[in-house]
Amino acid sequence: MTVSVARITKTFAGLKALDDVSVTLLPGQTHALLGANGSGKSTLSKIISGVYQPDGGLIRIGGKELSAFSSPNHANAMGVAVVHQEAPLIDTLSVGECMALFGSYACRHGRIDWPNLYAGAAARLSRYKVEIDPKRIAGSLTANERALISLVIALDRVETGIELLILDEATASLTEKQAEAFLQHVQDVAHDDLAILMVTHRLAELEGRVETVSILRDGRLVHSGPKAAISNNEIVAHMAGPSKAATKGSPVSTADIDAYWAQARSARRAASTYPALEFRKVSASILRDIDLRVSAGEVVGFAGLADSGLQEIPQLLGGEIFCSSGDILVDGEVLPRKADPSITIKAGLCVLPADRLRSGGVATLSMGDNLTLPSSERWWHRGRQKSELAARLIRMLDVRPPDASAIFGTLSGGNQQKVILGKWLSLAPAVLVLDDPTQGVDPNARDLLFAAMHAAARNGVAIILLSTEPDQLAAHCQKIFVLRNGRICACLEGEEVTRGKISEWSYS
Structure with missing residues (x-):
């Protein structure tokens, strides 16, 4: 069934x-929306x-013409399923209960049949090779x-019959291997209607899957046509626009950023003769006896599979979890064993988390408040200076819209990421931890980050x-620690810092 939107404004x-904006989505086809x-x-x-x-505008679906869907339930009833970048799960419920909310609760004699509910959820997860309790x-x-x-929830709906499946940056937080597997599942369960x-x-995800490409820039449709008729370089040029396309390939200017960092560092933190960060026999839930040193000015990457203990690195450094043994030192000072954020x-430890909306910023506060939140005590009765700092960070990081009063939760994922980076940049930390910083971020914003x-x-x-x-780690890091089973299994340096070596040590 054809789904289309005509002359949409917002x-x-x-x-x-x-x-x-007008876009037509044909049955049996995958249509990429880029920008x-x-x-x-x-x-x-x-x-x-x-x-x-x-x-303004119209939505047409199944021969019906509407001015709008009144709610997600209305769209759902009309056959629209969506997987958003921020997963709509309820933190206080179990995974099985969250899955039942989008399907049905197994009941017996008028009561929830918990064993059957969890058995059904486990079977659905197993079908897609997702190993989560x-x-x-x-x-x-x-x-x-x-x-x-x-x-998994969305793919189940595909099998039960829907008209349109929207994948809104759904694979942004997955590894390339996980994303490839799930996109293949989508193709496997997709039907002609x-x-x-x-x-x-991720432009690589388009190859062999997408028939049509539509590109938005500044809220307007600037290109729509067959994927076979446009190259990836032309796609990026359309996304960036004429002025940026003319300088494509040149590095992002960092003069303002360099000047800001130099000023902030000299004002806030004296040079240290100690390593900026040191782990001494650090253990946590998965990590075991981790020893490492990171010097000031060094860019160090961490790689490993999901069960390697990799995610405990930013959690430890952000105060989200505590060491069970060992010491973490910053500029030679030992952190307390139970160091909270x-x-x-x-x-001097600042973490840009992978889950930026839930852990990185406050969705209901303004962009300006988010930018200055960690140093709020500095701005008591100094409203003008606070506004000047927010405006400088917004300009320097090209945040869109360039309005400090804009609510953080309404920003696009990439602009949220810039705000969180700007928040930590303003503190001039000793160590900056970037946990998958470019997930859901366009190529130009990626270059700026x-x-x-x-x-x-x-x-x-x-x-x-x-x-x-792995390509990002290979391109930007001087050294890479690879984790396996909670331990460092390799330290790659120099010519060993390649995608191939990273993958070889991660998966072998």
Whole structure:
């Protein structure tokens, strides 16, 4: 069944997120919706799934013409299923209960049949090779585990019959291998009457899957046509626009960022003769006897599979979990064994988390408040200086819209990431931890984030980089620690820092 939107417009706080956008999605085809962060992709997908209502335009589905879906339930009833980048799970419920919310509760004699509910959830997870205990509390899931659960829920709906499946950056927090497996599952269960709308920044995911490409820029449709007729370079040029396309290939300017880091570091932190970060026989739930040193100005990567203990690195450094034994030192100072986030931040450890909306920022606060939140005591009765700092960070990191009063939760994923980076940048930390910083981020914003990272390193900040993309680790790190079974199994340096070596040590 054909699904289409015609002349859709949407405005937030006086800024047009969508301007006269028309897209047609054909049954039996996969249609890619592309664009830079803030271009309107997620806004359009949320309008088609009933989360937002447009200011103007029409939606056509199944021979019916509507001005809007009144709610997600309305869109769902019309045959629209969506997997959002932020998984819609309830933290206080179990995985099995969350899955039942989107299907049905197994009941017996008028009561919930808990054994059958969990057995059914386990069978559905097993069918897609997802090894997560259905009795586990959803709030304990990592970002990529939440995405996997959401994809299982959506794929179940495909098999029960829907008209349109929207994948809104659904694979952003998955590794390349996990993303490939799930996209293959989507293709396997897709039928001739199903239209698929794929919103993604991973251009490699388009190959062999996508028939049609539509590209948004600044809320307007700038290209729509067959995927076979456009190259990836042309796609990036359309996303960036004429002015950026003309300088494509040149590095992002870091002059402002360099100047800011240099000023902030000299004002806040004296040079140290100690390693910026040191682990001495550190153990946690999975990690065992980790010894490592990271010097000021060094960019160090961490790689490993999901069960390697990799995710305990940012959790330890962010004060989310505690060491069971061993010591963590920052600039030669030992952290308390039970160092919570207030202690780690004060010590000079700042973590940009993988789950940016739940852990990185406060969705209901303004962009300006998020940027200055960790140093709020500095701005008591200094409103003008606070506003000046927020404006400088927004300008320096090219956050869209460039309005400090914009609510953080309404920003695109890439612009949320820039705000979180700016928040930590303002503290001039000793160690900056970036946990998969480019998931759901367009190529141009990705270049800016890495440029800011290297500018920080040039000014003495130690960088810890975790990424689901081995190419990123190989391109940006001087040294890579590979974890396996909670221990460091390899330390790659120099010519060994390659995608092949990273994969070889991670998977062997």
